[in-house]
Amino acid sequence: MGTAREMPVNETASSVVSARRLGLTFETNDGPVHALSDVDLEVKRGDFVSFIGPSGCGKTTFLRVIADLEKATSGEITVNGMTPEEARKSRSYGYVFQAPALYPWRTIEKNVALPLEIMGYSKADRDGRIQRTLELVNLSGFGKKYPWQLSGGMQQRASIARALAFDADLLLMDEPFGALDEIVRDHLNEQLLKLWARTEKTICFVTHSIPEAVYLSTRIVVMSPRPGRVTDIIESTLPRERPLDIRETPEFLAIAHRVREGLRAGHSYEE
Amino acid sequence: MKLIRRSWQGALALLLCLAALPLLPLLGPDAATAAGNGVTVLIFALIVGAALVSFARLSAPILAAILFVGVYAAAWLLIGLLSGNEGHATSAFFPLIAASWLMAWRCVSALSAVETRSATTEALLRLLIPAIFGAWILILWEAVTRGAGVPFILLPPPSAIGERLASSVPILWADVRQTIFKAVLFGYIVGCAAGFVTAILADRIAFLRRGLLPIGNLASALPIVGVAPIMVMWFGFDWQSKAAVVIIMTFFPMLVNTVAGLSASGIMERDLMRSYASDYWQTLVKLRLPAAMPFIFNALKINSTLALIGAIVAEFFGTPIVGMGFRISTEIGRMNVDMVWAEIAVAALAGSVFYGLVSLGERITTFWHPSNRS
Numbered sequence: 001m002g003t004a005r006e007m008p009v010n011e012t013a014s015s016v017v018s019a020r021r022l023g024l025t026f027e028t029n030d031g032p033v034h035a036l037s038d039v040d041l042e043v044k045r046g047d048f049v050s051f052i053g054p055s056g057c058g059k060t061t062f063l064r065v066i067a068d069l070e071k072a073t074s075g076e077i078t079v080n081g082m083t084p085e086e087a088r089k090s091r092s093y094g095y096v097f098q099a100p101a102l103y104p105w106r107t108i109e110k111n112v113a114l115p116l117e118i119m120g121y122s123k124a125d126r127d128g129r130i131q132r133t134l135e136l137v138n139l140s141g142f143g144k145k146y147p148w149q150l151s152g153g154m155q156q157r158a159s160i161a162r163a164l165a166f167d168a169d170l171l172l173m174d175e176p177f178g179a180l181d182e183i184v185r186d187h188l189n190e191q192l193l194k195l196w197a198r199t200e201k202t203i204c205f206v207t208h209s210i211p212e213a214v215y216l217s218t219r220i221v222v223m224s225p226r227p228g229r230v231t232d233i234i235e236s237t238l239p240r241e242r243p244l245d246i247r248e249t250p251e252f253l254a255i256a257h258r259v260r261e262g263l264r265a266g267h268s269y270e271e
Numbered sequence: 272m273k274l275i276r277r278s279w280q281g282a283l284a285l286l287l288c289l290a291a292l293p294l295l296p297l298l299g300p301d302a303a304t305a306a307g308n309g310v311t312v313l314i315f316a317l318i319v320g321a322a323l324v325s326f327a328r329l330s331a332p333i334l335a336a337i338l339f340v341g342v343y344a345a346a347w348l349l350i351g352l353l354s355g356n357e358g359h360a361t362s363a364f365f366p367l368i369a370a371s372w373l374m375a376w377r378c379v380s381a382l383s384a385v386e387t388r389s390a391t392t393e394a395l396l397r398l399l400i401p402a403i404f405g406a407w408i409l410i411l412w413e414a415v416t417r418g419a420g421v422p423f424i425l426l427p428p429p430s431a432i433g434e435r436l437a438s439s440v441p442i443l444w445a446d447v448r449q450t451i452f453k454a455v456l457f458g459y460i461v462g463c464a465a466g467f468v469t470a471i472l473a474d475r476i477a478f479l480r481r482g483l484l485p486i487g488n489l490a491s492a493l494p495i496v497g498v499a500p501i502m503v504m505w506f507g508f509d510w511q512s513k514a515a516v517v518i519i520m521t522f523f524p525m526l527v528n529t530v531a532g533l534s535a536s537g538i539m540e541r542d543l544m545r546s547y548a549s550d551y552w553q554t555l556v557k558l559r560l561p562a563a564m565p566f567i568f569n570a571l572k573i574n575s576t577l578a579l580i581g582a583i584v585a586e587f588f589g590t591p592i593v594g595m596g597f598r599i600s601t602e603i604g605r606m607n608v609d610m611v612w613a614e615i616a617v618a619a620l621a622g623s624v625f626y627g628l629v630s631l632g633e634r635i636t637t638f639w640h641p642s643n644r645s
Contacts, residue, residue, distance in 0.1 A: 069542050088548055095546040101539045104639040105561045114557065118549045148644060 034227030058228020094163030224266025358420020458517025466525025532563025
């Protein structure tokens with residue numbers, strides 16, 4: 001695993017995630033599975049990077065390597081100039097899972113307070129942050145409810161608030177809206193963009209929806225399976241301000257087309 | 272709308288009354304007092320009246336109220352006939368008891384059908400229906416034991432048990448103090464706490480987890496009856512040896528359930544804690560223990576009944592001259608079966624209160640669990 005010393009100084013300054021020839025092989029009873037192979041990627045501060053590809057392409061695995069929930073078996077990766085483990089221990093990212101994973105015995109407020117309690121924030125500081133982040137995800141007034149009293153979309157928003165409550169400028173999101181219906185998803189996508197603009201966080205976002213990736217991202221990383229690798233990295237030419245109907249412009253459709261081409265080149269449509 | 276509705280209990284009750292008619296009188300010829308004609312006619316009138324009313328299309332609360340009054344008056348009169356005439360009831364007596372029981376059934380089903388939006392009525396109904404049900408178990412028990420003259424040694428009527436209970440409150444209270452407040456409570460708290468702490472240690476230390484848990488399963492199969500005399504040898508005749516038996520009985524259910532509960536939290540929830548760089552104890556207190564609560568309360572409930580059984584059985588093997596198990600074993604030897612039943616009733620009541628308190632604690636602590644959500 002790489003260390004900060006090996007990296008050029010000017011690169012660590014603006015680079016939040018930096019991966020070099022990263023590989024991860026799971027040893028299973030049916031032989032080794034190459035989840036990731038030779039992944040090179042730079043994520044710059046303030047980027048919104050989407051990872052797209054069919055299931056099994058390693059996009060979630062890559063996110064979990066950044067989060068130190070999996071260990072890479074080859075290559076180098078740094079997060080905020082540190083090893084992923086150091087980055088995790090210095091609490092430098094917030095992680096949003098596929099499901100809300102809220103604790104049912106805690107109210108929404110208390111769920112948002114969970115990381116703050118663990119990280120030792122003071123009571124007064126906690127209260128202020130809970131209020132601010134719940135406002136940020138439009139859940140003010142629902143703080144006293146229990147998770148099971150809210151809809152799926154609201155629960156996922158609460159889990160985003162929980163990831164935003166502490167001072168991590170990197171947000172890792174693993175198909176956070178995958179389980180929601182399209183209307184709710186559109187709405188949350190729009191809110192997420194506004195939130196990104198207001199908080200100026202760096203976001204890594206895993207999805208399997210082409211429109212979602214194109215609509216949200218400044219960069220789209222197209223991945224392909226067996227072994228999981230990067231086939232294309234697309235810089236978005238869309239403006240940062242994006243109303244929902246931007247998805248019908250020729251520019252948007254051109255980027256979506258390029259993503260689809262990238263997926264096809266990686267044999268993602270073959271089966 | 273028709274004016275009558277179907278009531279098979281009513282129909283059957285009428286048939287039973289009809290069957291009882293040729294078998295009159297209600298008491299045999301050698302009974303001390305004969306059943307008066309007035310009383311007999313009144314009993315028939317009450318039961319037949321209730322049966323006929325049950326066909327009428329009345330609102331459920333009114334129907335239930337009429338049946339309630341009629342049925343209990345009939346049962347009261349029937350059992351009243353028996354005083355002094357135990358064992359002299361004729362075969363006309365039992366069809367009438369059965370008929371009034373059927374009408375009580377009808378009454379309960381009318382009450383169950385009552386739809387209410389008020390919470391107090393709802394709560395009242397929830398108490399009233401099982402109370403009627405329970406009362407009828409006692410009425411049937413009383414009528415059969417006294418009507419047919421079942422020997423006292425085999426099964427005393429509930430009224431005799433009740434009398435004995437009321438007249439020996441000081442003895443029963445001393446027994447409860449000895450068995451429940453000393454042996455059961457001490458053993459339960461120490462046994463459950465030890466099981467819980469051991470589970471946490473086993474979770475933390477792999478050596479214990481791999482070594483102790485399989486042995487724990489073996490030890491949980493220990494026959495209590497075999498262990499109790501040894502505990503008496505070790506810890507003496509007083510409550511300490513009974514508490515030791517209770518500790519042995521409650522330790523393993525708690526251990527096994529807590530260990531299972533500690534692995535009940537989901538992978539995603541644990542990854543979340545890992546992403547916060549949460550340490551072992553933070554994860555334990557904020558995630559794994561709350562998630563284990565349904566399992567822990569399961570063990571607490573199982574143990575609440577096990578502890579009572581353990582303490583009572585252990586007293587059979589030697590005890591000072593007080594205690595519920597001691598009383599049961601000595602009074603049965605003296606043929607005081609009513610005292611044994613009184614002791615059983617007290618044990619059942621204490622066990623229910625104990626279980627109820629633990630369940631209440633469970634509802635408060637695990638309100639979030641899908642089975643408790645309101």
